[in-house]
Every structure is written in structure tokens, then in C-alpha cells.
Amino acid sequence: MGITERREREREALRQRIVEAARDLLSEQGLGALSMRSIAERIEYSPATIYLYFRDKDELVGQVVRAGFERLRDYTTEELSRLPETADAADQYAATGRAYARFALDNCGYFRVMFELPGSARIDCPAVTDGAADPDAFERVVARLEEARRAGLLTVPDVRRAAVIGWGLVHGLTSLYLSGHLHEEMESNEEFMALIEEAMHSMYLGWGVGQEAAVRPAGRRSAVHRTGSVRAETGRK
Amino acid sequence: MGITERREREREALRQRIVEAARDLLSEQGLGALSMRSIAERIEYSPATIYLYFRDKDELVGQVVRAGFERLRDYTTEELSRLPETADAADQYAATGRAYARFALDNCGYFRVMFELPGSARIDCPAVTDGAADPDAFERVVARLEEARRAGLLTVPDVRRAAVIGWGLVHGLTSLYLSGHLHEEMESNEEFMALIEEAMHSMYLGWGVGQEAAVRPAGRRSAVHRTGSVRAETGRK
DNA sequence: AAGTTTGCCTGAACGGCGTTAAGTTCGTGG
DNA sequence: CCACGAACTTAACGCCGTTCAGGCAAACTT
Numbered sequence: 001m002g003i004t005e006r007r008e009r010e011r012e013a014l015r016q017r018i019v020e021a022a023r024d025l026l027s028e029q030g031l032g033a034l035s036m037r038s039i040a041e042r043i044e045y046s047p048a049t050i051y052l053y054f055r056d057k058d059e060l061v062g063q064v065v066r067a068g069f070e071r072l073r074d075y076t077t078e079e080l081s082r083l084p085e086t087a088d089a090a091d092q093y094a095a096t097g098r099a100y101a102r103f104a105l106d107n108c109g110y111f112r113v114m115f116e117l118p119g120s121a122r123i124d125c126p127a128v129t130d131g132a133a134d135p136d137a138f139e140r141v142v143a144r145l146e147e148a149r150r151a152g153l154l155t156v157p158d159v160r161r162a163a164v165i166g167w168g169l170v171h172g173l174t175s176l177y178l179s180g181h182l183h184e185e186m187e188s189n190e191e192f193m194a195l196i197e198e199a200m201h202s203m204y205l206g207w208g209v210g211q212e213a214a215v216r217p218a219g220r221r222s223a224v225h226r227t228g229s230v231r232a233e234t235g236r237k
Numbered sequence: 238m239g240i241t242e243r244r245e246r247e248r249e250a251l252r253q254r255i256v257e258a259a260r261d262l263l264s265e266q267g268l269g270a271l272s273m274r275s276i277a278e279r280i281e282y283s284p285a286t287i288y289l290y291f292r293d294k295d296e297l298v299g300q301v302v303r304a305g306f307e308r309l310r311d312y313t314t315e316e317l318s319r320l321p322e323t324a325d326a327a328d329q330y331a332a333t334g335r336a337y338a339r340f341a342l343d344n345c346g347y348f349r350v351m352f353e354l355p356g357s358a359r360i361d362c363p364a365v366t367d368g369a370a371d372p373d374a375f376e377r378v379v380a381r382l383e384e385a386r387r388a389g390l391l392t393v394p395d396v397r398r399a400a401v402i403g404w405g406l407v408h409g410l411t412s413l414y415l416s417g418h419l420h421e422e423m424e425s426n427e428e429f430m431a432l433i434e435e436a437m438h439s440m441y442l443g444w445g446v447g448q449e450a451a452v453r454p455a456g457r458r459s460a461v462h463r464t465g466s467v468r469a470e471t472g473r474k
Numbered sequence: 475a476a477g478t479t480t481g482c483c484t485g486a487a488c489g490g491c492g493t494t495a496a497g498t499t500c501g502t503g504g
Numbered sequence: 505c506c507a508c509g510a511a512c513t514t515a516a517c518g519c520c521g522t523t524c525a526g527g528c529a530a531a532c533t534t
Contacts, residue, residue, distance in 0.1 A: 003531075007481085036521060046484045048523080057521065115416055116353045156439075164422055165410065165436040172409020173402065179352055185401055199402040202393075206443030240502080244510085273492060283513045285494080294492065 015053045017043055019063045026064060026109040034061075034113075061113060068110040073137050075103040089148030094200050096141055097170040101196045104174045105189055111178065115171070138163065155208035162207060169199055252290045254280055256300045263301060263346040271298075271350075298350060305347040310374050312340040326385030331437050333378055334407040338433045341411045342426055348415060352408070375400065392445035399444060406436055 021042040026034050036057055040047040054060040079099035083091055104111040145159040145166075156162045176182050177192050186192045258279040263271050273294055277284040291297040316336035320328055341348040382396040382403075393399045413419050414429050423429045 011482095035519085037519085047521085048485085049483055051522070052482070112353075115412065115418070116349075160422070161432065161435065162439075164413075164419060164432065165406070165439060168410030168413055168436065169402070169406045170409065171413055172407065172411075173405030174409075175352065175412055176401075176405055176408055181352070182401060185397070195398065195401065198398065199405065202399075202402060202443035203439060204443065205445075206439035206441065208442075248511095272490080274490075284492085285514080286512055288493070289511070 011053075014043075018050055018053055018060065019067065022060055022064050023067050026113060027107065030109050031112050064110075065114050068107070068114045069137070071107065071110065072100070072103050072114075075099040075106075076137065088153060089144050089151060090153050090204060092144050093141070093148065093166070094197070094204075096144070097166065097196060097200045098193070100167075100170050101174050101193060104178060105192075108178050111174070115175065138167070141167075154204070166200070166203060169203055170196060173199060248290075251280075255287055255290055255297065256304065259297055259301050260304050263350060264344065267346050268349050273297075301347075302351050305344070305351045306374070308344065308347065309337070309340045309351075312336040312343075313374065325390060326381050326388060327390050327441060329381050330378065330385065330403070331434070331441075333381070334403065334433060334437045335430070337404075337407050338411050338430060341415060342429075345415050348411070352412065375404070378404075391441070403437070403440060406440055407433060410436060 018039065021039050022034060025038055025042060029038075036047050036050055039060075040050055050060065054063075076096055076099040079095045079102070080092060083095055087095075142160055142163045145154070145156075145163055148154050149156060149159055154162075173182075173192075173196060177186055182192070186195060255276065258276050259271060262275055262279060266275075273284050273287055276297075277287055287297065291300075313333055313336040316332045316339070317329060320332055324332075379397055379400045382391070382393075382400055385391050386393060386396055391399075410419075410429075410433060414423055419429070423432060
């Protein structure tokens with residue numbers, strides 16, 4: 001009998017509808033308007049119904065976050081597709097950063113949900129992202145960098161760490177810009193995008209793009225290399 | 238008569254007590270526990286009383302943010318004081334970044350309030366920080382960089398932009414680490430601090446620290462330099 | 475066909491939130 | 505002594521996330 005299968009399908013469909021309602025609400029009205037009641041009203045169900053499909057708000061928002069990462073991936077592939085044939089791995093990496101910043105500007109609601117502490121009201125500080133933080137996308141960036149390294153385009157000791165650093169660079173500038181802390185320095189989105197471009201360019205130079213063989217003074221910067229020691233402990237709960 | 242003056246003093250004292258209660262509550266219990274009611278309970282007043290001293294929660298939190306920036310400044314000066322006499326401007330800049338990261342690890346509650354959208358429930362995306370975003374500290378960093386540039390330690394076109402980029406770099410890594418997105422890559426605070434160190438070092442290389450005269454291939458990276466054009470518009474409300 | 479079970483859904487409530495209007499207390503100035 | 509005004513509280517409003525007893529129709533059983 002296909003009845004239980006139909007039910008299962010309908011159940012999944014409604015579950016999907018809920019996520020979509022939350023996603024749209026977030027895009028259209030911002031994070032502040034994302035309440036269980038408003039979501040319920042949008043899908044024309046009672047608020048209590050949502051709890052038959054999601055354990056709590058966090059789980060629902062988690063699904064929205066997942067959708068956000070997929071959207072980010074779309075931005076990335078689209079930005080990459082704009083590149084000319086001659087683009088090298090470095091150009092591809094720059095395009096990825098550009099896509100990241102553009103995504104954030106277009107979907108700041110998503111951006112907040114994805115990167116401010118997920119639980120929103122979570123107490124312990126370093127929040128756990130239930131492991132779904134787009135492993136694919138990051139891995140692809142790492143692979144791109146590894147490719148560049150092999151091609152002699154950059155001389156960096158650990159591509160993985162380099163990728164993290166690049167992520168931090170773009171993410172930090174974006175986050176600061178969106179939260180208004182760069183308001184005095186940056187006045188328009190175009191100006192901001194130019195900043196991103198310049199920042200990534202600087203980073204490239206640091207990684208040895210275009211240089212023969214980097215100096216890499218590893219042991220230098222002798223003094224004060226133990227980092228904070230005691231106090232650094234307390235940060236983690 | 239000194240009566241009105243005494244009253245004014247008392248008024249200011251209570252106002253200060255409220256801010257301190259909020260600050261402590263934030264440090265001890267996290268952002269989620271920072272409610273008007275809990276603050277009121279801590280100072281043993283009715284919640285309504287707070288509204289005689291602050292227009293709304295945002296204004297109160299704004300004061301806490303101000304306190305947070307002062308604390309950040311303390312971290313910075315303390316970190317700078319650890320440097321040996323021989324430290325150059327580059328070392329000082331690195332110390333500033335280190336202080337920033339250490340501050341965030343020790344006071345993640347502060348960090349959230351300071352850099353996630355201040356209003357917390359604000360609708361329009363790029364929040365305005367009422368202009369109180371520690372102008373001093375940032376200016377001092379800029380001055381430090383300018384000094385380094387004059388000493389020939391780095392060859393960067395615009396120190397101000399360089400400072401912003403450096404800020405973004407450290408802020409982004411910190412933000413990602415605190416929100417758990419670097420959980421798979423970084424496992425301890427020490428590891429994270431080392432990452433910060435490495436990141437700043439890479440950035441230095443990019444800025445030409447220790448190089449004679451940087452190449453600065455300004456016009457290069459020919460293709461796709463108009464940044465996002467159309468879509469970038471919509472991000473701002 | 476009738477009765478029973480099952481699964482989906484809701485109304486109403488709980489406690490907590492930010493915020494406000496009305497009311498109380500009380501030291502002060504006329 | 506009285507009236508004013510400042511300081512403070514009580515009680516409520518309308519949000520929020522969440523839970524639970526109940527209703528109701530579709531599906532199964534006999």
C-alpha cells in the first residue's frame with residue numbers, strides 16, 4: 001500500500017514548506033522577525049504544529065542555516081563561472097572571496113544566522129554548529145589553493161591553514177562592514193568590495209604569489225611568543 | 238544649596254550601578270541572561286526603574302559596549318607593555334592583534350555584544366553603532382602603522398586601509414573561532430592564538446615587511462574588476 | 475458497516491521578555 | 505502645613521518559545 005509513503009511525502013513537503021517560510025521571512029524581514037508565530041502564520045498553521053516537525057526553534061534555524069550555505073555555494077560557483085579561461089588558481093581563490101562578500105551583502109539576514117552564534121540565546125560561548133558547516137565548500141577552496149601551490153603560484157607552508165586565514169580575512173571585513181563598524185571608513189558597497197579585493201591581494205603577496213622563493217623567516221619574532229598562556233585558558237567555558 | 242548636586246551625584250551613581258550590573262551579568266552568565274528583569278533583580282530595584290535612567294535596553298547595552306571597548310583598550314596597553322625595548326612598530330602592531338584575540342577569548346560575552354549587531358533585534362541590516370566605536374584605539378593603530386611605514390618597515394599604499402584590513406583579519410578569525418566554525422581546524426585556544434600570529438605574519442609579508450621595495454603590480458589582475466555591480470546594491474537597506 | 479485506532483492539528487495556557495501607564499511614597503520649597 | 509515633584513513600584517500589555525489535553529478525520533480491523 002502506498003498510503004504510508006504518500007503520508008511520508010506530505011510530511012516531508014510540509015517540513016520543507018516550514019523551512020522555506022522561515023527562509024523567506026528571514027530574507028524579507030530580517031532576523032528580528034523570525035519567530036515561530038510569524039512562521040506559523042505564513043504557512044497558515046498553528047504555531048504548535050511546527051513542533052511536530054522540528055524539536056525546537058534551534059533545529060528549524062539549523063535547517064535555514066543549511067540552506068544559507070547552499071546559497072553561498074551558488075554564489076561561489078556563479079562567480080567562478082564569470083572568470084575567463086585564462087584564470088589561474090589565484091584568480092579562482094579571489095573569486096571565491098568576492099562571492100563570499102557579495103553573498104553577505106545580498107543576504108545579510110542569512111549571514112547573521114549563519115555566523116552569529118546559532119542558538120541565538122546560547123549560554124556557553126563557543127557554539128557547536130552541529131557539524132553541518134559546509135564541508136564541501138571549504139574543502140574545495142583548500143583544493144584550489146593546493147593546486148596553486150603545486151603550480152608554484154604561492155609558497156605557503158600549510159594550505160589548510162592558509163585557507164582558514166583567507167576565510168577569516170574576508171569574513172572579518174564583511175562582518176565588520178555589515179555591523180556598521182566600518183561605517184566611517186567605507187561609505188558604499190562598491191568601496192567595500194574594492195577593500196575586499198585589496199585585502200586578498202595583500203594576502204597573496206604575503207603568501208608569495210609571483211615571488212621566486214619566499215624568505216619565510218620562521219624562527220624570527222623571537223620575543224613574547226608564548227601566547228597569553230594563563231588568561232587564554234579561561235575563554236573556553 | 239548642595240541638595241540638587243547630591244541628588245545628581247546619587248542619580249549618576251545608580252546609573253553607573255546599573256551599567257555595572259549589566260556588565261557583570263554579561264560576563265558571568267552570557268548574552269542570553271542579559272535581561273532587564275535580571276539586571277533589575279541584581280541591583281534590587283524594580284525593572285521599571287531602569288527606564289528612569291535609560292531610554293530602553295539598547296541605550297543601556299550601548300553603555301556596556303562602551304565599557305567593553307575600554308576593557309579592550311586595557312588589554313592592548315597591557316600586551317604592549319610586555320614588549321621588550323627593542324620591539325619595532327611591526328611588533329607593536331602584532332601585539333595589538335594578539336591583545337584583540339586574547340580579549341575576545343577572555344570576554345566572549347563582551348565580544349558578542351560589541352560586534353554582533355548592537356540592537357540585537359534590529360531590523361535594518363547594517364546597524365549604526367552610535368559612533369562610539371573606540372576612535373582612539375583605531376587611530377593609535379593607524380599611527381603605529383604610519384610610523385612603521387616611515388621607518389621603511391612596510392611599503393603599503395594607504396596605512397588607514399591597511400589598518401582596517403588587519404582589523405578584519407584578526408576580527409574574522411576570532412569571530413569564526415568563537416562561533417565554533419573553526420572547531421574542526423582549531424582545537425585549543427593556544428592553537429588559535431598561534432593561528433592569529435601566523436595570519437598577521439602573512440599579512441606583514443604582503444605589506445612588504447623586510448622587503449626592499451615591493452613590486453605592487455597595481456594594474457594586474459585585469460579581468461573582472463568591476464565588483465558585483467548590480468547585485469551589490471541591494472545589500473544595504 | 476460499525477467500531478477502533480492512528481496521526482495530524484489546534485486552543486489555551488505557562489513563564490519570560492521589553493516596555494509603559496497609573497499609582498505610591500516621601501523629602502523638599504513655598 | 506500643604507503642594508509639588510522626584511524616585512520608585514505595581515500591574516498590565518503584547519510579544520516570545522514551548523507544552524499539553526483534546527478534537528477530528530482518515531485509516532485500519534472485524
